Amino acid sequence: MKQFFLILMLLASPVWAVQPDEILTDPALEARARVISKELRCVVCRNENIDSSNAEVARDLRLLVRERLTAGDNDEEVLSFVVARYGEYVLLKPPFSLSNALLWGMGPVALLLGLGIALVFIRRKPGALDGSLSQDEQQRLDELLGR
């Protein structure tokens, strides 16, 4: 439970996040900064992106992102710049790489597999679908009709 409270506290300490003095004057650039910030993790927080975190390091990272953007980096370059310094850990969305293949591929593969199994299950007695009733069904029909 202590952990839980810790999480709540971290999540919940008055979130001041992006401060007025950080905002870039170019709205298009600022919008891109916000999007990138939402994909970067505040390294001292729990499951919080730097955009909504009020930790000091998050602020530093926000300023860094804006600095790179102003310097003319594209979104990819900003992300790889930050990853090069802080490691893979800062990415809230793990990259589509071979080492993450299981993570990303699991959903679609499971769905296809499940569909296959379901299809086999549904088709298991194709003969019984010719419209005639099975013995049980006939019996039940007789019961229902009071025969």
Next chain:
Amino acid sequence: MFIELGHFAIVLAFALSLVQAVVPLIGAQKNWSGWMQLASTTAVLQFLLVAFSFAAITWAFVTSDFSVLLVAENSHSLKPMLYKVSGVWGNHEGSMLLWVLILAFYGALVAWFGGNLPAPLKARVLAVQSMISAAFIGFLIFTSNPFLRLANPPLDGNDLNPMLQDPGLAFHPPFLYLGYVGLSMSFSFAIAALIEGRVDAAWARWVRPWTLLAWVTLTIGIGLGSWWAYYELGWGGWWFWDPVENASFMPWLVAAALLHSTIVVEKRETLKSWTVLLAILAFSFSLIGTFIVRSGVITSVHAFANDPERGVFILAILTVAIGGALTLFAVRASKLQSNSVFSFVSRESGLVFNNLLLVVATAVVFFGTIWPLVAEITTGRKLSVGAPFFELAFTPFMVLLVIFLPIGSILSWKRAQLGKSVKTLRSAMILAAVVGIFIWSRDTGGRMLAPVGLALATWLIAGVIVDLTSRARLGKIPLAQTLRRLRNLPRSDWGKAVAHAGLGLTIFGISAVTAWEIEDIRVVNIGDRFAVGGYEFQFNSVNRMPGKNYMADLGHVTAFKNDQIVAELYPEKRLYQVQRMPTTEAAIDTTLTRDLYVVLGDRQEDGAWAMRTYIKPFTVWMWIGVMVMSFGGLLSMTDRRYRVASTARRKLPDAVPAE
């Protein structure tokens, strides 16, 4: 004294739970009715004993008895009464006691209202229920005892975390636990059915109301949690894909799958072993959720290693319960013969597809939640999986689900004609497409979220309306007859319609607020006026005000639209004195079309204040949808056939043409 009696009562309850876990099982096997009947008596006794312990602890909180360690650590004499009571479950030990209380409560409900269950089934269900009960009371007594006393009581307590001193969060845990623990009923029924080697329509009718109850309370619990996050965390986020949230979301998804598959068992006596497996899975995810939250293992492997006692205990419960259940399933599932077949296009297939999507979506959430842990243990890589992953990996399955939902829900049983259903739904399809295209053409941002989300929401709600009106033959027969037909629809059909429409409303709220939210961050001088998204905000004042156990800076902002006052907003910053913890209280003005959301930030050196202002369109529909969904579940639960249900196995179905 009271506390010691409570302690004694919980130990007695533990002993009783051990008896109840064994004796009725033997009775059911040997067909000794006395041994079977014992279960009902002990279940009620167990509930009374646990309730007494719970009352004892609650009393200690209410009277601020700081000689009790738990009270000293988590309460304070100045705390408002509501939070003194909710403080009981605002900590680890107390929340486990609540868990056990609800478990015992469900056991007692079976004893009281399970009169129409066949004696051996009832005995076995209660025995399995009591095994879970024994495990968790044992956990409570041996690792998390709430009844410990202090030799030297402090003068006053440590207070409850200020974040938790909130009405939304006061009721969040009880509802969540009603859901988590409610799934233990479906689990117990599944295990009992495996032992008996028999699942039939009657079994499904007994399981369904319990699953519905668990799902409804989980829905409310999750809704309360996200609502709390929305107004308390200060920037209007309502879902974070945090492991703790995922822990409650996974059982919800599986429970949703389960309550759909029990329909198939009930109507068509097929998908039996799958349904039993889902019931096992649903409760397994409740246990996994409890493990994740209680052990802290996901937060950090190290936190777990430093204080492993509780984590290991729950892990042991988890292993025995899930492992044992799955082993039993592997051995006995072949006994559960399904004797009806259905074609690829049929209601059954629709529900299979529903189950598949919900289960795969659950698996995605599960993998995402444990992936950092798995990666660290296996390869030593430290990585994060957060909201952007889940949004991308989870959402497509929900989109698929919603696309097929209206079609699947009107297909006829056994063998259906796809063309006919599509034709019935043509008007809903056209309406959804028109809504989507209209929004797409007006949304200059070019993002697909709003058009797709709103088209899906329209599709769901229109689909429900088309289904109801076509079944009532609106326009084809006199209106009075149509109304009578509507009135005579079984309540579970109304439940289905209402719950599906609720999902549509929630999707509408989520899409609208995500796509169209406007945010403004700035420094404002007192007396200044600023414009955000068609509204003007006048910052009037900030005053220091004392609260009962905190100090507040209370701001006053007036919102205008076209120079008319539309709202007076009072955003607050609080400092709770005992724990020296600051919190923000956003000021929110809610209407059906938008929320105005104002947060007071830090005071700047020149006396101005930082301020965040949001216009959040249609947010409230998210929670209206949640309430409507829950209401739909309740409607289904009170369907006549679950009450008269099961007077005897294999009775003829009700005369009402239940679909």
